[in-house]
Amino acid sequence: MKPEKLNNPMRKIKIDKVVVNICVGSSGERLERAAKILEQLTGMKPSYRKAKRTIKDFGIRKGERIAVVATLRGEKARSFLEKAFEAVKKKIKASSFDEYGNFAFGIKEHIEIPETKYDPNLGIVGMDVCVSLSRPGYRVMRRKIARSRIPLRHRVSKQEAIEFVEKEFGVTVVGK
Numbered sequence: 001m002k003p004e005k006l007n008n009p010m011r012k013i014k015i016d017k018v019v020v021n022i023c024v025g026s027s028g029e030r031l032e033r034a035a036k037i038l039e040q041l042t043g044m045k046p047s048y049r050k051a052k053r054t055i056k057d058f059g060i061r062k063g064e065r066i067a068v069v070a071t072l073r074g075e076k077a078r079s080f081l082e083k084a085f086e087a088v089k090k091k092i093k094a095s096s097f098d099e100y101g102n103f104a105f106g107i108k109e110h111i112e113i114p115e116t117k118y119d120p121n122l123g124i125v126g127m128d129v130c131v132s133l134s135r136p137g138y139r140v141m142r143r144k145i146a147r148s149r150i151p152l153r154h155r156v157s158k159q160e161a162i163e164f165v166e167k168e169f170g171v172t173v174v175g176k
Contacts, residue, residue, distance in 0.1 A: 009136065013101070013156055013164045016134040018077040022127045023049075023067035025058060033122045035068045037110055042070045042080060084129050085169050087112040094162065094175045101133040101156025103165070133161050 020042060022034045031048075038046045049067040051060045060066060072080055085092075087107045097103040108126045111118050118124070133156045141150045156164075165171045 010154075011135060013133055013135055013160060015077050015081065016073070016132040016138070018072040018081055019069060019130040019132075020072065020080070020127055021049075021067060021069045021130070022046075022125050024125065025060065025066055027065045030123075031065055031068065034125050037122055037125055038068050038070050038127075041110065041113065041116065042072055043076065044070045044072065046070045081129070081131065082169065083113050083115070085171055086114050090169070090171045092165070092171055092173055094173050097158045097161050097173075099158050101158065101161040102131065103133075103161060104128060104130040133164060 020038060022038055024030045024034050035046050035048075046068040047070070048065045049069055051062055051064050051066050054060060054062045084105075084107060088105055092103065092105050096105050106126060106128050107113065109124045110116060110127060111124060135154060135156060137154065138150060140146075140148050162173050162176070166173060
């Protein structure tokens with residue numbers, strides 16, 4: 001990359017959002033416990049997600065609440081992400097990254113996250129962490145008035161996302 005492009009503030013990559021998802025597959029007490037755990041971890045009130053279709057084998061009905069989600073932005077997203085990387089021992093597979101600079105990983109047990117204590121009343125749940133990276137100017141693609149396309153050269157590539165995560169968080173990407 002040319003040196004003048006490295007100093008351009010519009011080329012700087014940032015964390016757009018971090019979405020934390022806990023799916024328990026059924027409504028009721030298990031879902032409420034998962035919501036309490038997610039609220040403790042993120043400090044935000046979680047949103048409930050409903051099933052899209054009925055699956056008789058799993059006992060899921062269409063429209064039934066089966067998951068809780070919290071979206072983090074800004075400093076909350078960064079601090080949660082640092083803790084989440086500690087839970088996976090700062091290792092992520094290269095296949096977790098997509099072509100547009102987004103990546104996701106799973107945490108098998110929420111008690112692996114540092115500063116989290118086990119509560120026998122709540123139990124143990126796993127979760128998915130999805131991270132979206134962007135550059136300044138992405139709002140042009142999402143705004144309501146005068147919406148416009150973002151050129152491919154301005155989008156975050158897979159390689160740039162891997163370099164960003166390695167440099168900012170000290171994470172090892174396995175299987176490049």
